[in-house]
Amino acid sequence: xxxxxxxxxxxxxxxxxxxxxxxxxxxxxxxxxxxxxxxxxxxxxxxxxxxxxxxxxxxxxxxxxxxxxxxxxxxxxxxxxxxxxxxxxxxxxxxxxxxxxxxxxxxxxxxxxxxxxxxxxxxxxxxxxxxxxxxxxxxxxxxxxxxxxxxxxxxxxxxxxxxxxx
Amino acid sequence: xxxxxxxxxxxxxxxxxxxxxxxxxxxxxxxxxxxxxxxxxxxxxxxxxxxxxxxxxxxxxxxxxxxxxxxxxxxxxxxxxxxxxxxxxxxxxxxxxxxxxxxxxxxxxxxxxxxxxxxxxxxxxxxx
Numbered sequence: 001x002x003x004x005x006x007x008x009x010x011x012x013x014x015x016x017x018x019x020x021x022x023x024x025x026x027x028x029x030x031x032x033x034x035x036x037x038x039x040x041x042x043x044x045x046x047x048x049x050x051x052x053x054x055x056x057x058x059x060x061x062x063x064x065x066x067x068x069x070x071x072x073x074x075x076x077x078x079x080x081x082x083x084x085x086x087x088x089x090x091x092x093x094x095x096x097x098x099x100x101x102x103x104x105x106x107x108x109x110x111x112x113x114x115x116x117x118x119x120x121x122x123x124x125x126x127x128x129x130x131x132x133x134x135x136x137x138x139x140x141x142x143x144x145x146x147x148x149x150x151x152x153x154x155x156x157x158x159x160x161x162x163x164x165x166x
Numbered sequence: 167x168x169x170x171x172x173x174x175x176x177x178x179x180x181x182x183x184x185x186x187x188x189x190x191x192x193x194x195x196x197x198x199x200x201x202x203x204x205x206x207x208x209x210x211x212x213x214x215x216x217x218x219x220x221x222x223x224x225x226x227x228x229x230x231x232x233x234x235x236x237x238x239x240x241x242x243x244x245x246x247x248x249x250x251x252x253x254x255x256x257x258x259x260x261x262x263x264x265x266x267x268x269x270x271x272x273x274x275x276x277x278x279x280x281x282x283x284x285x286x287x288x289x290x291x292x293x294x
Contacts, residue, residue: 018257023269028271041263045259046263126257
């Protein structure tokens with residue numbers, strides 16, 4: 001089983017599905033999402049750090065944080081948890097600061113225990129579901145078709161900030 | 167000018183025959199007749215696939231009356247690739263970091279099993 005899996009666009013044309021496996025029990029992997037103290041240790045691409053101002057990990061709860069980019073820019077983020085089923089499932093929407101237009105797609109995270117008797121292995125599925133074609137078009141126009149790749153990267157956290165929902 | 171639409175592009179790419187047609191066109195522009203050869207399907211069926219690809223902006227077709235060559239349009243793929251590149255980067259790099267962090271946690275846990283482990287945090291979160 002490969003350590004990394006490429007993003008799957010074929011299984012469902014409205015979704016983007018990524019799968020990773022971790023050599024750790026499901027409870028532990030889940031807990032890395034369930035507590036800001038852990039979450040901020042790994043969230044974001046290389047070079048990004050995260051400062052959390054509030055973290056309310058329950059259905060309808062909101063996580064507010066700032067991502068500090070490698071270019072020195074700060075990006076306001078807001079994640080709303082729509083569904084939490086420990087230790088199996090988290091559904092969230094990702095909005096930015098108040099001025100960032102919301103509604104992108106719903107992000108679903110699934111945690112599967114694949115450790116067998118040893119119980120030390122977890123498959124994580126990270127799946128983006130787009131609600132409508134129009135929404136998907138908007139994402140690509142605003143965040144994909146934009147300028148050069150470099151600028152795209154710089155704006156990436158903003159994109160992440162605006163990933164989600166209404 | 168074809169409006170680039172991620173939805174249309176994804177739909178177009180979701181079909182294996184259309185992906186095969188694109189792979190063939192990546193080698194150079196080709197007539198519909200030549201494109202149809204490797205596939206066990208009628209010309210109208212191939213034309214239908216070409217229309218989908220054309221609408222998605224993935225190919226264009228020459229206006230030269232007789233053989234209307236098809237050619238691949240890299241721009242549509244590039245738009246997807248750029249966007250997915252960012253998305254993939256977030257996915258890959260975040261989860262690389264998560265992987266490393268999990269190893270750190272497990273090492274700590276092994277060293278001091280009764281300390282404040284993430285298991286406990288997760289239980290706390292559940293009670294909220």
